Amino acid sequence: xxxxxxxxxxxxxxxxxxxxxxxxxxxxxxxxxxxxxxxxxxxxxxxxxxxxxxxxxxxxxxxxxxxxxxxxxxxxxxxxxxxxxxxxxxxxxxxxxxxxxxxxxxxxxxxxxxxxxxxxxxxxxxxxxxxxxxxxxxxxxxxxxxxxxxxxxxxxxxxxxxxxxxxxxxxxxxxxxxxxxxxxxxxxxxxxxxxxxxxxxxxxxxxxxxxxxxxxxxxxxxxxxxxxxxxxxxxxxxxxxxxxxxxxxxxxxxxxxxxxxxxxxxxxxxxxxxxx
Numbered sequence: 001x002x003x004x005x006x007x008x009x010x011x012x013x014x015x016x017x018x019x020x021x022x023x024x025x026x027x028x029x030x031x032x033x034x035x036x037x038x039x040x041x042x043x044x045x046x047x048x049x050x051x052x053x054x055x056x057x058x059x060x061x062x063x064x065x066x067x068x069x070x071x072x073x074x075x076x077x078x079x080x081x082x083x084x085x086x087x088x089x090x091x092x093x094x095x096x097x098x099x100x101x102x103x104x105x106x107x108x109x110x111x112x113x114x115x116x117x118x119x120x121x122x123x124x125x126x127x128x129x130x131x132x133x134x135x136x137x138x139x140x141x142x143x144x145x146x147x148x149x150x151x152x153x154x155x156x157x158x159x160x161x162x163x164x165x166x167x168x169x170x171x172x173x174x175x176x177x178x179x180x181x182x183x184x185x186x187x188x189x190x191x192x193x194x195x196x197x198x199x200x201x202x203x204x205x206x207x208x209x210x211x212x213x214x215x216x217x218x219x220x221x222x223x224x225x226x227x228x229x230x231x232x233x234x235x236x237x238x239x240x241x242x243x244x245x246x247x248x249x250x251x252x253x254x255x256x257x258x259x260x261x262x263x264x265x266x267x268x269x270x271x272x273x274x275x276x
Contacts, residue, residue, distance in 0.1 A: 011142035011266040018146035019261075022153040023254075029157040034247060036164035037172065043239030045173040046246040047107055048115045050230055052122060055092050057219045059123055060085055060130050062212020067134045069272040076204045082131040083198030084205065089127025093120040107234050111170070118174055122181045129185035132192035137269045141191070148187035156180025 034042075063081045067073055097117045104112035136145050159179040163172025189195055202209070224231075230249075233242045 007140040007142075008266060008270040011140060011270065014142045014146040015149075015266055018150040022150050025154050026157040029161050033157070033160050033164045033172070036161075037169065039240040039243035039247075040238075041170040041173060041243065042247055043234075043241070043243030044109065044112055044115055044170045045177070046230060046242055047109060047112050047234050047239065048119050048174075050227055050234060051096070051103055051116060052119055053223060053227065055096055055123055056126075057223055058216050059089055059092055059127060060212075061088060061209065062215030062219075063208055064130060064134060065215045065268075066208045066211045067131075068137050068269055070208070071272075073138070074204075076199065076201055077208070078131060078135070079196055079199035080201040080204045081134075081208065082196035083200045084202075085130050086127050086198055087200075089123050093123040096120040096123065109234075109239055115170060115174055119177070121178060125178075125181050125185045128195055129188045131196040132188045132194075135192055135196070136188060138272075140269055142266065144191040145188070148184050148191065151187060152180040152184030155183045 061084065063085060067078070067081060097120045100113040100116035100120075103116060104110055133145070156176045156179050158176075160172050160176030163175050166172070168175065230242065230246065233245055
């Protein structure tokens with residue numbers, strides 16, 4: 001119990017410290033980028049994130065919750081989860097790239113199609129790093145997780161600023177988002193000492209698939225509730241109006257969102273060690 005409490009305290013310090021440091025660096029850069037880019041650029045990115053968010057709801061099959069909180073997870077279970085998540089991620093990325101023109105047409109934003117196709121790479125990178133991230137969380141290695149978060153955030157906003165200065169428009173935001181994902185995933189795989197070699201045993205994952213379906217269901221309900229305003233605006237208004245609303249909404253919710261993410265990031269892996 002003493003060691004667990006010390007690990008939880010260390011996790012809070014590292015996670016909170018990384019969040020604060022990231023915000024101190026990223027807020028000035030983000031505000032400067034907002035001055036350089038157009039509201040329509042943020043509107044197109046917001047539409048792509050709405051669509052990507054739907055994909056992300058199911059991309060990890062709920063394993064990001066069930067495996068972290070599992071009392072035990074043997075090698076077969078971990079490797080099977082890795083194989084299934086990577087395979088599913090590739091299928092989702094392909095489906096997103098294929099359906100991009102249809103989605104763009106539904107939002108009456110033709111420029112959205114190429115953005116969605118490029119952003120589909122985010123799904124693949126996240127799938128490769130999911131199980132390494134799960135293992136790091138199960139081992140309460142918050143130092144490594146915090147470093148990967150801080151580095152990815154700084155690289156992402158820096159790349160966005162460079163692109164904005166060069167006049168890339170929405171592609172500055174896309175490049176920044178993908179850079180952050182690639183850096184975070186790469187560092188998590190590095191700290192984990194490689195990608196988990198995939199296998200595929202549905203029998204080993206039977207209980208996790210069942211629990212994961214409940215996780216995905218609750219996520220879907222929450223996502224449609226929390227994102228319904230942006231979905232309606234994206235469908236009925238111009239992308240520039242959605243961009244202005246999205247930026248204001250992010251700034252308003254930023255303090256609460258960051259605080260709760262810090263608490264949840266440490267609390268769930270720590271509480272899962274208290275099953276006995």
